[in-house]
Amino acid sequence: MSLTTLTEISRYYGANPDYILAGGGNTSFKDGETLYIKGSGMSLAGAVPEGFVKMDRKALAAIWDKTYPKASAERESAVLADMMAARKPGEEQKRPSVETLLHDMLPFAYVVHTHPALVNGLTCSRRGEEEAAAIFGDDVLWIPSTNPGYVLSKVVKTAMDAYSAKRGKPAEIIFLQNHGVFAGADSAEGIKAIYGKIMEKIGGRIKRRPEFSNETGEKGSSAAIGKTLSTLAGGKAAFLCNNEIAALVKNSASFAPVSSAFNPDQIVYAGSDPLFTGADTETTLGETALQEAWKKHAEKTGRAPKIVAVQGLGVFGAGPSEKAAALALELFRDAVKIAVYAESFGGPLFMTKDQIDFINNWEVEHFRSSVSSK
Numbered sequence: 001m002s003l004t005t006l007t008e009i010s011r012y013y014g015a016n017p018d019y020i021l022a023g024g025g026n027t028s029f030k031d032g033e034t035l036y037i038k039g040s041g042m043s044l045a046g047a048v049p050e051g052f053v054k055m056d057r058k059a060l061a062a063i064w065d066k067t068y069p070k071a072s073a074e075r076e077s078a079v080l081a082d083m084m085a086a087r088k089p090g091e092e093q094k095r096p097s098v099e100t101l102l103h104d105m106l107p108f109a110y111v112v113h114t115h116p117a118l119v120n121g122l123t124c125s126r127r128g129e130e131e132a133a134a135i136f137g138d139d140v141l142w143i144p145s146t147n148p149g150y151v152l153s154k155v156v157k158t159a160m161d162a163y164s165a166k167r168g169k170p171a172e173i174i175f176l177q178n179h180g181v182f183a184g185a186d187s188a189e190g191i192k193a194i195y196g197k198i199m200e201k202i203g204g205r206i207k208r209r210p211e212f213s214n215e216t217g218e219k220g221s222s223a224a225i226g227k228t229l230s231t232l233a234g235g236k237a238a239f240l241c242n243n244e245i246a247a248l249v250k251n252s253a254s255f256a257p258v259s260s261a262f263n264p265d266q267i268v269y270a271g272s273d274p275l276f277t278g279a280d281t282e283t284t285l286g287e288t289a290l291q292e293a294w295k296k297h298a299e300k301t302g303r304a305p306k307i308v309a310v311q312g313l314g315v316f317g318a319g320p321s322e323k324a325a326a327l328a329l330e331l332f333r334d335a336v337k338i339a340v341y342a343e344s345f346g347g348p349l350f351m352t353k354d355q356i357d358f359i360n361n362w363e364v365e366h367f368r369s370s371v372s373s374k
């Protein structure tokens, strides 16, 4: 039974942090009539057959023939309403993934979308597109950085239609710049073969790997600073350092490779603007200086920082709960990996300011409930 296979393959990738972090990614299976897509709120690692939403593919296909408002908020909510209406009877309590249209459009029985740090080293790099072409030739479709939701689905559909018309078959691999990868196949074995090829080929081009030895959750004055940050965040702070992070927090120039956002998930969990703070005396960062830096940052960005890097010490994740602080660190750690892998492809490339703003505003509407405070 294919829903069983879909559940198995979802758990397989969901449980592997090289592919999926923090409930990210999504998977689907389709036959002629029905798309089974991951529902929001179910993690891939904890996938169960009833956590997938059954969607009417005829109703989904009809969405392409409709005209939607130009303004992004109105457009996304109109598309969302049509997507909700495409749920099969009995599925009303579930909410399909925001990437449902993209999954439905790909002509493969199984589609697995993930955000591996290794792949994002390529998709979040300056020479990503040329390097992808050099590594994979015509086997892949490269999609330039695009806002998620309807617009992304439409951009991929147009690119895939052109690809299929030219080559007589669809692309099994789609790289989304500053986001991740979609792989499609008609069997679970096919998906595993594709991902094996992706990881092996990109891995073979990596000149330097992240140096995460000496990883610690405590160091020097981290406990005292963590306490101040917990109060400022109105919740909790957690500390992280390792050899790679130690090199990044030497000064603000060395922090540059991780000073902004690579992808949407990082923005949702770790924020788009990490705060970098210098020591205000020779060796320590005092409470007042930290409060001042926090306040300035919040005024400048309109948001409380989720990541606070302290010169010479390491980084803190901060948020309303222990889980939020840990997730911020987990996604920052992923950003560090991406920055290191990107060195092999011309250096790291952040999202543009417009794209970052879109996610920050989108987050309020679509993700807030599911994000930090759980």
Ligand SMILES: [Zn+2]
Pocket: 025, 113, 114, 115, 179, 180
């Ligand atoms: Zn994604």
